Amino acid sequence: xxxxxxxxxxxxxxxxxxxxxxxxxxxxxxxxxxxxxxxxxxxxxxxxxxxxxxxxxxxxxxxxxxxxxxxxxxxxxxxxxxxxxxxxxxxxxxxxxxxxxxxxxxxxxxxxxxxxxxxxxxxxxxxxxxxxxxxxxxxxxxxxxxxxxxxxxxxxxxxxxxxxxxxxxxxxxxxxxxxxxxxxxxxxxxxxxxxxxxxxxxxxxxxxxxxxxxxxxxxxxxxxxxxxxxxxxxxxxxxxxxxxxxxxxxxxxxxxxxxxxxxxxxxxxxxxxxxxxxxxxxxxxxxxxxxxxxxxxxxxxxxxxxxxxxxxxxxxxxx
Amino acid sequence: xxxxxxxxxxxxxxxxxxxxxxxxxxxxxxxxxxxxxxxxxxxxxxxxxxxxxxxxxxxxxxxxxxxxxxxxxxxxxxxxxxxxxxxxxxxxxxxxxxxxxxxxxxxxxxxxxxxxxxxxxxxxxxxxxxxxxxxxxxxxxxxxxxxxxxxxxxxxxxxxxxxxxxxxxxxxxxxxxxxxxxxxxxxxxxxxxxxxxxxxxxxxxxxxxxxxxxxxxxxxxxxxxxxxxxxxxxxxxxxxxxxxxxxxxxxxxxxxxxxxxxxxxxxxxxxxxxxxxxxxxxxxxxxxxxxxxxxxxxxxxxxxxxxxxxxxxxxxxxx
Amino acid sequence: xxxxxxxxxxxxxxxxxxxxxxxxxxxxxxxxxxxxxxxxxxxxxxxxxxxxxxxxxxxxxxxxxxxxxxxxxxxxxxxxxxxxxxxxxxxxxxxxxxxxxxxxxxxxxxxxxxxxxxxxxxxxxxxxxxxxxxxxxxxxxxxxxxxxxxxxxxxxxxxxxxxxxxxxxxxxxxxxxxxxxxxxxxxxxxxxxxxxxxxxxxxxxxxxxxxxxxxxxxxxxxxxxxxxxxxxxxxxxxxxxxxxxxxxxxxxxxxxxxxxxxxxxxxxxxxxxxxxxxxxxxxxxxxxxxxxxxxxxxxxxxxxxxxxxxxxxxxxxxx
Numbered sequence: 001x002x003x004x005x006x007x008x009x010x011x012x013x014x015x016x017x018x019x020x021x022x023x024x025x026x027x028x029x030x031x032x033x034x035x036x037x038x039x040x041x042x043x044x045x046x047x048x049x050x051x052x053x054x055x056x057x058x059x060x061x062x063x064x065x066x067x068x069x070x071x072x073x074x075x076x077x078x079x080x081x082x083x084x085x086x087x088x089x090x091x092x093x094x095x096x097x098x099x100x101x102x103x104x105x106x107x108x109x110x111x112x113x114x115x116x117x118x119x120x121x122x123x124x125x126x127x128x129x130x131x132x133x134x135x136x137x138x139x140x141x142x143x144x145x146x147x148x149x150x151x152x153x154x155x156x157x158x159x160x161x162x163x164x165x166x167x168x169x170x171x172x173x174x175x176x177x178x179x180x181x182x183x184x185x186x187x188x189x190x191x192x193x194x195x196x197x198x199x200x201x202x203x204x205x206x207x208x209x210x211x212x213x214x215x216x217x218x219x220x221x222x223x224x225x226x227x228x229x230x231x232x233x234x235x236x237x238x239x240x241x242x243x244x245x246x247x248x249x250x251x252x253x254x255x256x257x258x259x260x261x262x263x264x265x266x267x268x269x270x271x272x273x274x275x276x277x278x279x280x281x282x283x284x285x286x287x288x289x290x291x292x293x294x295x296x297x298x299x300x301x302x303x304x305x306x307x308x309x310x311x312x313x314x315x316x317x318x319x
Numbered sequence: 320x321x322x323x324x325x326x327x328x329x330x331x332x333x334x335x336x337x338x339x340x341x342x343x344x345x346x347x348x349x350x351x352x353x354x355x356x357x358x359x360x361x362x363x364x365x366x367x368x369x370x371x372x373x374x375x376x377x378x379x380x381x382x383x384x385x386x387x388x389x390x391x392x393x394x395x396x397x398x399x400x401x402x403x404x405x406x407x408x409x410x411x412x413x414x415x416x417x418x419x420x421x422x423x424x425x426x427x428x429x430x431x432x433x434x435x436x437x438x439x440x441x442x443x444x445x446x447x448x449x450x451x452x453x454x455x456x457x458x459x460x461x462x463x464x465x466x467x468x469x470x471x472x473x474x475x476x477x478x479x480x481x482x483x484x485x486x487x488x489x490x491x492x493x494x495x496x497x498x499x500x501x502x503x504x505x506x507x508x509x510x511x512x513x514x515x516x517x518x519x520x521x522x523x524x525x526x527x528x529x530x531x532x533x534x535x536x537x538x539x540x541x542x543x544x545x546x547x548x549x550x551x552x553x554x555x556x557x558x559x560x561x562x563x564x565x566x567x568x569x570x571x572x573x574x575x576x577x578x579x580x581x582x583x584x585x586x587x588x589x590x591x592x593x594x595x596x597x598x599x600x601x602x603x604x605x606x607x608x609x610x611x612x613x614x615x616x617x618x619x620x621x622x623x624x625x626x627x628x629x630x631x632x633x634x635x636x637x638x
Numbered sequence: 639x640x641x642x643x644x645x646x647x648x649x650x651x652x653x654x655x656x657x658x659x660x661x662x663x664x665x666x667x668x669x670x671x672x673x674x675x676x677x678x679x680x681x682x683x684x685x686x687x688x689x690x691x692x693x694x695x696x697x698x699x700x701x702x703x704x705x706x707x708x709x710x711x712x713x714x715x716x717x718x719x720x721x722x723x724x725x726x727x728x729x730x731x732x733x734x735x736x737x738x739x740x741x742x743x744x745x746x747x748x749x750x751x752x753x754x755x756x757x758x759x760x761x762x763x764x765x766x767x768x769x770x771x772x773x774x775x776x777x778x779x780x781x782x783x784x785x786x787x788x789x790x791x792x793x794x795x796x797x798x799x800x801x802x803x804x805x806x807x808x809x810x811x812x813x814x815x816x817x818x819x820x821x822x823x824x825x826x827x828x829x830x831x832x833x834x835x836x837x838x839x840x841x842x843x844x845x846x847x848x849x850x851x852x853x854x855x856x857x858x859x860x861x862x863x864x865x866x867x868x869x870x871x872x873x874x875x876x877x878x879x880x881x882x883x884x885x886x887x888x889x890x891x892x893x894x895x896x897x898x899x900x901x902x903x904x905x906x907x908x909x910x911x912x913x914x915x916x917x918x919x920x921x922x923x924x925x926x927x928x929x930x931x932x933x934x935x936x937x938x939x940x941x942x943x944x945x946x947x948x949x950x951x952x953x954x955x956x957x
Contacts, residue, residue: 300431392727
């Protein structure tokens with residue numbers, strides 16, 4: 001993918017998202033991401049009635065082989081807000097999978113019912129595999145432990161909206177960096193920008209090295225949150241899951257070291273922002289929610305706009 | 320809330336439902352309820368195409384933490400019939416609640432995806448709590464054992480449609496008055512009118528006194544249905560649930576005394592009507608269904624119109 | 639039903655589908671089926687925007703008392719593609735059935751929320767029963783072990799589209815002919831045409847004779863697929879379910895004899911087509927999928943058009 005500047009403002013532009021799969025954030029250039037962000041801005045400024053024309057008569061089908069209320073509802077809300085409609089299937093229990101049907105056949109059938117497919121699946125590689133089968137564009141809403149590209153897109157958009165730009169920032173990602181698929185997509189996306197990336201996690205949950213060997217920029221790893229938190233512009237928090245620890249006491253000890261509470265707010269920059277992919281359990285205390293630096297619910301709002309923009313750009317060749 | 324007569328027919332009227340939560344029927348004046356009923360009449364007279372403009376581009380999100388096919392479908396049908404769209408989540412099993420997320424965070428996220436929220440939750444106080452969190456209007460579709468205000472609204476509307484007016488009637492509520500949340504909302508709503516209220520239940524399931532201490536009108540309690548049934552204009556039947564009785568034999572004995580069957584039809588007024596919030600099991604026999612006084616399915620139809628009217632009034636400031 | 643040729647092209651025609659239930663394929667004449675096919679052709683040629691007017695403002699409610707992702711999604715996609723909207727309930731678990739409500743009451747309520755009902759139920763006779771209760775037209779999407787009329791309609795439409803016409807063909811149905819309800823609907827539908835029907839199944843799973851006594855045409859039964867496969871124009875494959883066999887070894891032996899694999903492709907006619915109601919497990923090998931004679935995914939596409947045509951014809955008197 002070259003780095004020609006696309007623009008939806010120019011009548012004869014090419015829309016690089018048209019009819020395209022969204023499997024990995026690595027498939028998109030920085031210029032393309034910025035086009036997406038500008039278009040999300042534009043959608044955010046449209047009136048309700050204007051937006052309704054963007055996907056009129058188009059159907060989004062969701063195929064979620066793993067539960068996810070939040071992501072599914074986000075895509076549904078985005079599609080409905082641009083005038084399309086939605087249908088889909090949840091979990092493997094209510095589906096033909098029960099009868100032993102392969103993901104291959106399931107996707108082939110759904111492909112015939114929809115103009116665009118949003119899939120989540122518990123297996124690595126499933127999204128790429130499904131996209132090859134489907135004739136319609138497919139959006140990966142989480143595949144195995146690998147990627148969650150639309151989460152990374154909305155994360156970047158959040159940073160840009162909250163901070164004005166992404167380049168030049170110091171960004172810390174905190175918590176479980178080993179198993180959280182959102183983290184990998186985010187790191188790949190940030191690597192397209194000129195940022196300093198600090199990864200803060202317990203040893204047991206540090207980033208899987210084999211997944212970051214191809215990064216352009218160096219990343220800095222830390223075990224103690226206190227060492228860097230006061231220097232960060234972005235504090236991106238993820239959940240530490242109990243089931244990752246063989247020993248519950250070890251879990252309790254570790255977990256406590258990465259909790260964002262009111263005391264920590266005194267140590268962070270006055271213009272820093274705190275992000276979280278949600279759902280959160282107790283890694284960010286409720287007492288933090290009312291601080292203006294707590295951006296995780298604004299992040300959900302930005303996420304809806306990014307999803308609507310992405311869907312509109314994929315569906316409409318000229319926009 | 321004062322008692323100015325609002326009217327949607329007058330161009331400069333104020334719409335008291337606009338952008339408002341519906342948590343308890345007590346939050347609404349008699350005048351407001353009557354405005355709602357008049358508007359439901361109007362919606363009932365509109366053509367399909369006219370109705371479709373009332374909620375065009377608006378999204379209703381349902382969050383049902385407790386199963387309820389009937390109520391959910393009623394709201395969905397109402398919203399779709401006025402041109403809006405719907406999305407939502409059912410049960411706690413398919414949601415992030417499983418991952419330990421609080422109702423607070425769930426509502427905050429749903430709030431960002433919807434223009435109006437309909438919630439059912441098994442905990443007392445949950446609807447009021449959620450409404451405070453949500454920035455969009457929230458409709459309580461049943462919270463704990465407390466209230467179910469839209470059921471009361473449709474019950475009153477049914478009485479008005481079937482009997483011409485509510486004032487002056489003698490209304491009996493039969494069955495489980497202790498645990499049925501629809502009953503409390505209905506009693507509060509009826510207390511705004513000039514009616515005589517007879518409550519007929521086994522001792523074990525009589526009304527919880529602490530919930531009716533603030534009524535304006537006296538209510539009359541009975542244990543035997545035969546004592547009053549021939550004097551009632553409205554016979555409102557509720558289900559008696561087996562699980563309320565420690566002893567199954569006691570349940571069988573009690574239950575039989577509150578069954579509406581063909582024999583009873585001879586003893587009730589010729590212009591009485593029989594209502595039920597549904598689902599019914601066997602507290603009203605199928606043999607009663609074809610009697611013109613059996614109003615419980617017409618009640619469902621009125622319920623759809625009331626829900627459509629309520630949604631339209633909440634969504635549109637000027638109507 | 640007489641055999642007047644209806645035509646939707648003529649302004650003063652009668653639309654024989656308008657407001658009609660679809661319970662058994664036997665309720666429809668050959669002429670009516672052909673009208674449906676011609677209208678499905680027409681819908682297939684319409685632009686997206688034109689189609690959207692066919693069901694604007696109409697609501698399809700699905701009531702699936704038995705799981706079926708494929709059929710449900712097919713009806714949803716069809717309804718959305720002609721501009722209508724959908725709502726519904728799945729399984730008996732999330733419904734009032736749990737509280738002991740009868741199918742009678744459930745249908746009565748859904749009837750008040752919808753303009754058209756699509757029902758699947760595990761009991762024989764349930765669709766006919768429900769249609770009598772509902773005031774709106776009801777489509778049987780599978781009742782008990784009896785019928786699945788819309789599957790038969792789409793099967794016939796597939797044959798017509800793929801082969802040009804149905805009359806004169808030699809059609810083989812392979813696999814479980816005893817328990818597969820799609821098979822019965824298909825046989826009844828084909829009996830309206832001038833075809834030769836070969837039924838190929840293990841003895842244990844041969845057609846239930848009492849269900850085919852009223853056929854106009856003779857059918858030919860075989861136990862060995864090899865005996866006839868090279869003469870067939872249509873090879874309609876169904877799944878053989880393990881649970882039908884008391885002895886697993888017997889199952890394994892039988893199953894293997896009815897598998898369509900690459901070797902078999904050499905023995906069948908060059909213009910034959912292979913069909914399957916899906917989901918398939920391993921009765922058709924994946925290696926067959928890329929052969930042009932493999933028509934089972936095209937069948938899904940035809941199915942969507944047939945469903946859209948059927949819904950549009952039922953909803954609109956003049957079309």
